[in-house]
Amino acid sequence: MTGFIAALVEAWGEFKVQKMRVLLSLIGVAISVAALASVVGVGDLVRTSMEQKQEVYGGRTATISAYLSSGAGTPMPGAREAFRELATRYGLQYTSSKEEGAGEFQFPDGVRRTMMTRIDPAYGVIHRTKLVKGSWFAADDAQRLTPALVVNEAFYKAMGRPDLNTQPEIKLLGTTEKTTVLIGVVPDEFQPAQPQAFVVSDVALEPSPYGGRLNFEVWVQPDQADTVMQALQSDLSAVFPKASVDARRADFGARGDPFAPIQWGISGIAGLVMFLGILSLLNITLVTIRYRVREIGIRRSFGATGSRVFFGVLMESIVATTIAGIVGVMGAIILVKNPWLESAIGQGMTEFPPFPISAALIGLGAAILAGAIAGAVPALIAVRVKVIDAIRF
Template sequence: MRALTSVYSVVVEAWSEFRVYRARVLMAIVGVAVAIMALTSIAAISAVAQQGVVEGLERGQGRPAMMNISLPYSEDGRALTTDAEFGRLVTDVLARYQVSHSTRQGYAQPVVRGLPADANLSGQLVDPDYAVMFRTRIVAGSWFSARDADRLVPAVVVNEGLWRLLGSPDLRSHPKLHLISPAPVDAVVIGVAAGGDEHMAQLWMLYDAYRALQPPGTPQDEAGSTQYYAWVPPALSASLSERLSSDLSRAVGSGATVSVNRQDYQAVDGPDPLLFLKIVGGAAAGLILLLGALGLLNISMVTVRARIREIGIRRSFGATAARVFAGVMMESVVATTVAGVAGVMVAILALENPIVIGFLHRQGLQDVPAFPLSAAAFGMLVAVGVGALAGLLPSLVAVRVRPIDAIRY
């Protein structure tokens, strides 16, 4: 209890001195507050930038852990089964291991009436889980659902480039896309995905719906035309890869080999793409922090020189060197702690307001990360550390004050 009382008394004394000399101290801690705000803001901005890079990688490679299941092959490279037969085997094996997200990905060259010759239209044949697994960003309408497979009129999702070529119709009017190939039929546009332009038009259609449009007797595509993907927990990816490969190879038979490999960005270690940003931002914040600490040190030294008489009188009444050291040190620590709280709060308010979050969403970021608690904690630790370092030299000067100095000065 006595130790707690001693600590509390030192803090109260430091706060009192801070209030007495607040005009001087505030001039110094403004720089510290700005530096802490810069440090925490850079950490938060780095998290946002990293999330943007990660989402871009996941759109191309899939979310971790994305397993790519290849079609079976024999030792001489011959295909041992068709896409349809292998697809049924993959579905059964994934259901056995309770894999909740999987998709097929095929490619097609549909022909749409009314498009210019330079539209370069391409098509992807997918399953409903594809959008979640590959972060397809929908800017209008919706993505496929399981019920879309039962439509009498096939549903399609188009990118922004194809949507503009169609005249940017209101999706509430159920706009039609007039297909010529694989069959002369109208398809309804249910959603618009981000990306593309008038020369890079793209559409997505459910895999089974597209196959149903093909005339009877059309042969299934040969090996390599369809890719199979499964999204599994990263911690289980290694064991599941071996089990899926073994089970599928055994199910196909005839000495088949089915390769199951990860293809997401976490599968290969590489350099940090944000390292340069972190170095530059950290150096700038460190420079600001150094200037703020020097200002606080200068003010503290002037204040201690002005308080020599006061400190000498306290020493004559029995104040120990440790008590004087702790008191002067805590004055600096309390000041920088206040600056740290202010800097962290300003950084949080600046980055967590709806205007900034809305701007990030408009720039294409789907999952805006929350303000990192580690950044706030780091900012407060730096503030306390700067206060301790800035208060060390004045504390040593104060300890050397003798009672006779109270009379001399």
């Protein structure tokens, strides 16, 4: 242990003596580490961005969708209650029913038939619903005397973009006219988009014309997905023997990791960048060791063993590249967490991830590895030099 500490102190002293040469030789290592960590960090940001965009449609990992159909296109009374009983029995936290239908709203320019989706408040969490304005549904919104609506931007534009603070109202026409209040606006899914409205499933509205088909969604941990999926399939089939039940995963990871090829490609580019940095450093250390042959010969003549010389030269390189690695990782963090870069790559993201620890560890580990490789070869050369020849050099 004492020898190791002594070698570190000696390496640090050599670094201070040769700081200009070392700094110049390590510029390439710092740049390579910064590029390596930045590539891995940006790759993680791209991956997270793609995951979140997929989760808007299919749900988070792992989301199970159970489709319940009566076959005859008629409503199934008690379906939501039965599903909620099952969710309570299994201890499922994030669950939502989903039923798509249509309704006629009285817009300023006339009546429009609009797509309506009945959901539960947890739907917003499952699908990472991002709000442009206003707020999402609360747990007690089903008890409101005036039903609350969350609409897309196309619906909001057709209403004339009213101020949500004034609690703008719009009439839902039908057998009995219903006044609804707008509380939130979500982005359009596609362009051009048609008006779309979301309403809490327990709100008393006219039955949907698609009342014969219900979709129940559950967000669970990936290792629970198969068990919960089979339980929903069997239990819903038992409760509704005449209905068709189809439970399956709907999230992007249902068929494996779709982003693995991207990660492999990014890793290959990062590895190539670091390999070029190691070659550059190795070339510099091989040249500089020739100018230290006499110094090494004198140290050997005063009793320094071959292993001590080898370890000393090796540690000089590792200490220097470690410092360069820290500088490179700090530069990568500044680059990747730049707000402009995050907004450019992560458009539509609801949560920006922190700089990945793996990228910092990979960058720092690559710097240490580069120092070990670039220091081992010159160290072997230094050990093999004969003392008398070195002194005469």
